[in-house]
Every structure is written in C-alpha cells, then in structure tokens.
Amino acid sequence: MHGPSTYEPKYAASRWLDKRLPIIRMGADFMAFPSPRNLNYWYAFGAILTMCLIVQILSGVILAMHYVPTVDGAFDSVQRIKRDVPYGWLIQSMHATGASMFFLAVYIHMFRGLFYGSYKAPRELVWILGCVIYLIMMATGFLGYTLPWGxxxxxxxxxxxxxxxxxxxxGESLQQWLLGGYSVGNPTLQRFFSLHYLLPFVIAAIVGLHVWAIHHVGQNNPIGITEKSKKDTLSFHPYYTMKDGFAxxxxxxxxxxxxxYLPDALGHADNYQRANPLVTPPHIVPEWYYLPFYAILRAVPDKLAGILLMVGAIGILFVxxxxDTSKVRSMRFxxxxxxxxxIFVIMCFILGWCGARAPDDIAIKIGEKMVDGESVAYGMKFVTLSRIATIYYFAYFFPILPLLGFVEKTKELPESITKAIHEGTA
Amino acid sequence: MANRLTKTLIGAALIGLSGLSLGTVAMAAGGGKSDHKMEHQDWGFNGMFGTYDRLAVQRGYQVYREVCAACHALEHLSFRHLGEKGGPYYNPKTPNPNDNVEVKALANDWLIPDIDGETGDPIERPGIPADKFPDIYPNEPAARASNGGALPPDLSVITKARTGGADYIYDLLVSYKDMPHEYKMKDGVEYEMPIGMNYNPAFEGSEIAMAAPLVDDIIEYASITVSDGHGGTETIEAPAATVEQLSRDVTEFLAWAGDPKMEVRKKIGFSVFLFLFIFSALMFATYKNIWRDVEH
Known part of the structure; x- marks a missing residue:
C-alpha cells in the first residue's frame, strides 16, 4: 500500500484482531488511500466496472439456478426464466444488458488509460493486468452468449x-478437443456453461491484483505528473467514494x-430462434462489443492471417x-x-461499423452504374474501409506512438498538481 | 475545469456518428430490388408507458385459436398465462389463473394428449389452465409434410425473433397480393412461382409458403358485455373483422405472447428511474458538499 498505515484500533477486540489478522487495517488503509485531487469523471469507471462485475456475478448465480445447460433444455429454460420464474425477466434482462454495460464501461476505461498515458511506467503491470481482465471478459462474454442456444x-x-x-x-484436433466433438453440440454447451461460471471468479481475482498494483504505484491523473506532496492528494474516502458514487x-x-425499456436493442432477433445446425443465418454477427475485432478478422482474405491480426490487435495492447516512447504521460501536453x-477512436468506431455490415456492401457510395440493365451503386466497400481502419489501428501503436516520442514537441508540464489546480489547468 | 478528454471523445464520437449516418444513407439509396417499405404502426404498447390493449389481445387470441393454430404452435405458453397479471383474461377477483372462469373455458376448448393413469394408454383430454398449449404436429417431418415442405414457425416469440418485431408481423399479414407484372416478367420471360408459394413483398425474397391466412370476416368477433361500474352492464361492439383489423389484433396477441411481462417491466422501470434520479441528485449534492472546500 501507499505510505504508512494510519489505522489505530480503538477497541480491545479490534486490537486483538489487528495483531492476528489485520483485515480491518487493510480496509481502513484502502479507504484512506491518497488519491490525486484532480481526478475527473473518466476516473470513475473503475468503480463502475466493479459494480458491473458484482451485478453480473450475482444475477448470473441466480440465473444458473434455473438455467438448463443442454441443447434440448437451454432455449426453453431461458423462456421459462423470463415467463415463470418470479422476477426472472428482471434478472435475465439485468444479466444480458449488464454484459453490454460492462463492455461499454471497459472501453471507456481503456480509452481513458490510452489518453492519459496510464500504461506508462510505473503502471505497466496495472495496464497489462487490465488487458488480461479484458481478454477474459471477451471469453466470458462469448461463452455466455452461447448459453441461450439461439x-x-x-x-x-x-x-x-x-x-x-x-x-x-x-488446429483440427485442438478444435475438436474444445468442442468435445466434431461440431458445436451438447458437450460444447455444457463445458461452455461450466467455463462461463468459472471465468468471472478468475476476473475477480485478477481485478484484485489490478487494484493491488494501482494501490502500490498510485493512481495516474489527468495531467499525468506524479503527486509530490500530501497537498496533491485526497483521501479516497469520502472524496472519491462520493464522487464515484454519483458517477x-x-x-x-x-x-x-x-x-x-430496450432489453432487446443490444441483441439480435435471430437469437430468439432456437439453434438449428441445418439453417445458417444470412448474416452471422457477433455482439456489438466484438464488432471491431470481427472487422479486423475479415479485413484479410486469408483465415489464419485474419485470426493472427485479430489476436494481434489485442496482443499489441500488452506491449x-x-x-510509447514519450516521457510525457497525459495527452493534454x-x-x-x-x-x-x-483518429484512433474514430477508427475503432469505423471498425465496429464495418464489423456489423457485409464486407461487400457499399460503405461510401460514389455513384451508380448500370449492370445488366440494373442500376448498381458503386463506391468504397466495407472490406476496403475495414482495411484502412485496421492499418491505422496497428499503425497507431507502431510506428506512430514510438516515433512521436522522439519528434513531438510537448507542452510544458506544470510543477505540481496543486500548482496546476491554482492555474486552472488541471 | 477544461476537460480535454471529454471534448476529444465527444468530438470523436460525433465524427464517427456522422460517418455512420452518411453510410446508412448511401446504403438506403443503393438498396434492394423490392420497393416494399414496412410502415411503423402506432401500437399502444410502444413507448415508455405503453400497455397492451386487453380487448385487442383477446380478439387476437381468437384469431390465433381459429386460424393460426391450424399450423402454428405456442410452445412457451400455458393457458394459465392468459389469466396471469398482464395477460388478456386477468381477473383481479381470481388472481390465481387456475380459478379464472374464462381461462378454464378457453383451456377446455383444446384437446391435450395425455396418458391414461389407469391403463397407460395414450388419450386426449380437455385442457386445464395448468396445461401448456399443445403441439400442432407430432414432429417436424409431419409439420413439413402437411405444409408442402415448409415448417410453420412457433409463434411464442415471433415478434421478438423477426427484425421489425410487431410492425413486421402486421406488415407480413396485410401485404399478400397478386404478383405484380414487373415481378412476373423477369428477363422478358414469364416467371412461374414454385407451386405452393405465395407472393408477399413483405417477406424476404417475396415468396412465402404460407398462403394468405386472413380474409375479411374469416372469423366472427362477438360483442362484449362488461359491467359499467354502476350495477348495470354495457355492450362493447366488436370491430368489423377486416384483414387489417384481424392482423392488428393477432399481432397484438403475439406481441403479448412474446413479452408478457412488458407492462410490469415498464412499470417497475419507471419506479427504478425515479429512484435513481433522486439518488443521483442526492449523491451529487453529497459529493459537492464534501468537496466544497477542496480546490480541484
């Protein structure tokens, strides 16, 4: 933890406990953690994400009491939960919407980290642990989306x-091992259910490490300079508990x-149709939070290359x-x-848009031409657009950020957080 | 405090969104061949405070029972659902649908396959509220054999399982018409639709195996006698059973069947909203109060 502990046990019982298991001390130190005084609302997403994880685990545990993980029972059991389990519609809607909210929050949290340089020394491990959490979240979300068996x-x-x-x-033997057969079937569904129940607890454990690490190195802040004195910080409680509480x-x-009001808006109508191995939907689209990576996957014609790019898109976050070679953390300077x-943020949105559409559809129409007596629009296809955005996505991390560190003329950094607040620039 | 990330992200989102809308326009302009356009209907269940029209859902149930149920099942519904809170036959005097006279009568009108408890022989008996709606066909091949190879989909969640929802179902039901000349004359040769297919521009590909299920006056709506609240009764005249009216009613019924908890969901949602709104205001006041002497 940051600095010496200020906790003083007041009662005989708490003194007794403190000598043997200083768990109250740990909680007290956690609440008194000195945080930079200039944190803005973008820094509230840590608290929001904690709330999301708790909501998902609690609602998920209840859903698992009623859910039937078999190919014959899954689809019906979800309907049963929504119709007959008391407040099942509420819990189911909370869990399904909660997944989207979780990803919405994690993306904002990550963009915040990218903007304020929260990944730079000494917070490399905080960032990497965050990337691990994100990766497991993607796996958990995917496994969970399989369960309704639509x-x-x-x-x-x-x-x-x-x-x-x-x-x-x-590849092939690995795939069969994962599926428990030659295609997605009952063994797949059962192991996916098992893993979907397991992974959130793994996430919770890594969140513990993520928070431990940030408490060890101290929080970053919008101006990215390390706090120099006590004047630069505020106790986590009540200042940030209340600010985060409002957020x-x-x-x-x-x-x-x-x-x-919109429980189905973030899902897909096809998932209200029972899974049918004999009928392929015209457009297979993942949940919105995977769309940018889906676009990267489809940007290249070769399957393996696409997969490598997609994995690389997340892998590059780890390094x-x-x-980023710049000494200055915050992009304010x-x-x-x-x-x-x-541009990077826009490109992520564009990738998401490309992921939602068929690659050969026209993204940006230039005009129309006559083909076999019919007027056909022509212009930039989604696949082309996704290629441009994919190239930029990777270029941002390499070579743009490494080079900028050497050539960019950064603005003058304030002396301290307190000084910056006085000058109105924090 | 100047918050640059806020401005940056909002700016990025706006540019991204304008890009999106530009693309959407381009797509619409270069869209498909069919010029059929689904119209949005002004359903009573739309919006934050929308509710189902009880009488319309009741009429829609009649349409389902007398027309749709010839081919389409409702596998996720039980008769009791009709008499549960939010259902079309809910009666506050008999909150337990097993005691609901109307629901009992409706269930009794169906034959339910069962096993004779004494002999073990398969039998059919009249339904009770606790029964599920029965399957229409014993299995999928039987369903296909009776429908020229096509499989009539289950209707329990049909308004959820189709893009466009209730608007789409209504549109599909009212859009049957004769094949237009342009459609018939493909590439200068007269085109014959495969046997058993019907022209319906609302359907993807414009050819659907289901024949137009509704025609004017295919069923008879009865007028309803209700208590006027002063000891007497009043009669609500049934609307004319036009294709549009029948389609609207059965769509209203299917919308309810697909989302029977919608009313309670919206009601609780409103209270949750109200609570969260006040809670946020209080949290904001607390936050500002605690931070009042802190320069930040």
Whole structure:
C-alpha cells in the first residue's frame, strides 16, 4: 500500500484482531488511500466496472439456478426464466444488458488509460493486468452468449471455435478437443456453461491484483505528473467514494434505461430462434462489443492471417507500455499525439461499423452504374474501409506512438498538481 | 475545469456518428430490388408507458385459436398465462389463473394428449389452465409434410425473433397480393412461382409458403358485455373483422405472447428511474458538499 498505515484500533477486540489478522487495517488503509485531487469523471469507471462485475456475478448465480445447460433444455429454460420464474425477466434482462454495460464501461476505461498515458511506467503491470481482465471478459462474454442456444449463439460459437481449426498442424484436433466433438453440440454447451461460471471468479481475482498494483504505484491523473506532496492528494474516502458514487448512479440510469425499456436493442432477433445446425443465418454477427475485432478478422482474405491480426490487435495492447516512447504521460501536453488518438477512436468506431455490415456492401457510395440493365451503386466497400481502419489501428501503436516520442514537441508540464489546480489547468 | 478528454471523445464520437449516418444513407439509396417499405404502426404498447390493449389481445387470441393454430404452435405458453397479471383474461377477483372462469373455458376448448393413469394408454383430454398449449404436429417431418415442405414457425416469440418485431408481423399479414407484372416478367420471360408459394413483398425474397391466412370476416368477433361500474352492464361492439383489423389484433396477441411481462417491466422501470434520479441528485449534492472546500 501507499505510505504508512494510519489505522489505530480503538477497541480491545479490534486490537486483538489487528495483531492476528489485520483485515480491518487493510480496509481502513484502502479507504484512506491518497488519491490525486484532480481526478475527473473518466476516473470513475473503475468503480463502475466493479459494480458491473458484482451485478453480473450475482444475477448470473441466480440465473444458473434455473438455467438448463443442454441443447434440448437451454432455449426453453431461458423462456421459462423470463415467463415463470418470479422476477426472472428482471434478472435475465439485468444479466444480458449488464454484459453490454460492462463492455461499454471497459472501453471507456481503456480509452481513458490510452489518453492519459496510464500504461506508462510505473503502471505497466496495472495496464497489462487490465488487458488480461479484458481478454477474459471477451471469453466470458462469448461463452455466455452461447448459453441461450439461439441461432446466433450456435453460429457464433461455430465461427469462433472455427478459428482454432485454422491453427497449423494441431488446429483440427485442438478444435475438436474444445468442442468435445466434431461440431458445436451438447458437450460444447455444457463445458461452455461450466467455463462461463468459472471465468468471472478468475476476473475477480485478477481485478484484485489490478487494484493491488494501482494501490502500490498510485493512481495516474489527468495531467499525468506524479503527486509530490500530501497537498496533491485526497483521501479516497469520502472524496472519491462520493464522487464515484454519483458517477455509478448516473451510469445505472443508462443501465436501467436499456434494461427496462430496450432489453432487446443490444441483441439480435435471430437469437430468439432456437439453434438449428441445418439453417445458417444470412448474416452471422457477433455482439456489438466484438464488432471491431470481427472487422479486423475479415479485413484479410486469408483465415489464419485474419485470426493472427485479430489476436494481434489485442496482443499489441500488452506491449504498449514499451511502444510509447514519450516521457510525457497525459495527452493534454501532447498536441500531436492527441490528434492521432482522436483518429484512433474514430477508427475503432469505423471498425465496429464495418464489423456489423457485409464486407461487400457499399460503405461510401460514389455513384451508380448500370449492370445488366440494373442500376448498381458503386463506391468504397466495407472490406476496403475495414482495411484502412485496421492499418491505422496497428499503425497507431507502431510506428506512430514510438516515433512521436522522439519528434513531438510537448507542452510544458506544470510543477505540481496543486500548482496546476491554482492555474486552472488541471 | 477544461476537460480535454471529454471534448476529444465527444468530438470523436460525433465524427464517427456522422460517418455512420452518411453510410446508412448511401446504403438506403443503393438498396434492394423490392420497393416494399414496412410502415411503423402506432401500437399502444410502444413507448415508455405503453400497455397492451386487453380487448385487442383477446380478439387476437381468437384469431390465433381459429386460424393460426391450424399450423402454428405456442410452445412457451400455458393457458394459465392468459389469466396471469398482464395477460388478456386477468381477473383481479381470481388472481390465481387456475380459478379464472374464462381461462378454464378457453383451456377446455383444446384437446391435450395425455396418458391414461389407469391403463397407460395414450388419450386426449380437455385442457386445464395448468396445461401448456399443445403441439400442432407430432414432429417436424409431419409439420413439413402437411405444409408442402415448409415448417410453420412457433409463434411464442415471433415478434421478438423477426427484425421489425410487431410492425413486421402486421406488415407480413396485410401485404399478400397478386404478383405484380414487373415481378412476373423477369428477363422478358414469364416467371412461374414454385407451386405452393405465395407472393408477399413483405417477406424476404417475396415468396412465402404460407398462403394468405386472413380474409375479411374469416372469423366472427362477438360483442362484449362488461359491467359499467354502476350495477348495470354495457355492450362493447366488436370491430368489423377486416384483414387489417384481424392482423392488428393477432399481432397484438403475439406481441403479448412474446413479452408478457412488458407492462410490469415498464412499470417497475419507471419506479427504478425515479429512484435513481433522486439518488443521483442526492449523491451529487453529497459529493459537492464534501468537496466544497477542496480546490480541484
């Protein structure tokens, strides 16, 4: 933890406990953790994500009491939960919407880290642990989407597990081992259910390490300079518990809006059709939070290359702390990097858009021409657009960030957080 | 405090969104061959406070029972659902649907396959509220054999399972018409639809195996006698059973069947909203109060 402990046990019982298991001390130190005084609302997403994880685990544990993990029972049991289990519709909607909210929050949290340089020394491990959490979240979300056993569940699982088949030499046997057979079936569903129940607890454990690490090195802040004195910091409680509490409440308003009024808006109509191995949906699309990576996957014609790119798109995040060569953390003081960051965010949106559409559809129409007596639009196809965005996605991490560190003229950094607050620049 | 990340992200999102809308427009302009356009209907269950029209759902049930149920099942529904809170035959005097007279009568109208408890022989008996809606066909091959190879989909969640939802189902039901000349004359040769197919531009590909299920006055709506609240009764005249009216009613019924908890969901949602709104305001006040002497 940061600095010496200030906890003083007041009672005989707490003194007794403190000598043997200083668990109250740990909690007290946690609450008194000195945080930079200039954290803005973008820094509230850690608290929001904690809330999301708790909501998902609690609602998920209840759903698992009623869910039937078999190919014959899964689809019906979800309907039963929504119709006959008391408040089952509420819990189911909370869990399904909660997944989207979790990803919404994690993306904002990650963009925040990218903008303020929260991945730089000494926070490399905080960032890497975060990437591990994100990776396991993606796996958990995918496994969970298979469970309702709708058409998109089945075909999504077929496509994703198909990736493993593209690995040279061992691919096919690896795929069969994962599926428990030659295709997605009952053994697949049962192991997916088991793993979907396991992984959130793995996430919770790594969140523990993530929080431990940030408490060891101290939080970053919007101006990216390390706090120099006590004046630069505030106790986590009550200052940030209350500020984060307000942010969580506002986030819950958005959560509740989707949960109660648009419970199906973030899903796909095809998933209300029971999984049918004989009927392939016309467009297999993943959940919105995977769309950018789906676009990267489809950007190249070769399956293995696509998979390598997709894995690389996440893998490159792990080495980001060593790719960004700039000494300045916050992009507030990096006028050039900031522009590249804005383009990066736009490109992520564009990739998401490309992932949702058929590659050969026209993304940007230039005009129309006559083909066999019919007027056909022509212009830039989604696949071309996704190629441009994919190239930029990787270029941002290499070579843009490594080079910028050498050539960019950064703005002058304030002396301290307190000084910056006085000058109104924090 | 100037918050640059806020501005940056909002700016990025706006540019991204304008890109999206541009693309959507381009797609619409270069869209498909069929010029059929689904119209949005002004359903009573739309919006934050929308509710189902009880009488329409009741009429829709009649349409389902007398027309759709010839081929389509409702596998996720039980008769009791009709009499549960939010259901079309809910009666506050008999909150337990097993006691609901109307629901009992409706269930009694169906034959349910069962096993004779004494002999073990398969039998059929009249339904009770606790029964599920029965299967229409014993299995999929039987269903296909009776329908020229096509499989009539289950209707329990049909308004959820189709893009466009209730609007789409209504549109499909009212869009049957004769094959237009342009469609018939493909590439200068007269085109014959495969036997058993029907022209319906609302359906993907415009050819659907289901024949137009509804025609004017295919069923007779009865007028309903209800208590006027002053000891007397009043009669609600049934609407004319036009294709549009029948389609609207059965769509309203299917919308309810697919989302029977919608009303309670919206009601609780509103309370949750109200609570969270006040809670956020209080949290904001607390936060500002605690931070009042802190320069930040």
């Amino acid at each position: 058409q998109m569940s089945f075909w999504g699982a077929t496509v994703i597990t198909g990736f493993f088949g593209a690995i040279p030499v061992v 969580v409440a506002v986030f819950l308003l958005i959560f509740a809006f989707f949960m109660f 980001l702390p060593w790719l 990096r006028p050039v990097a900031r522009v590249f960051f804005i």
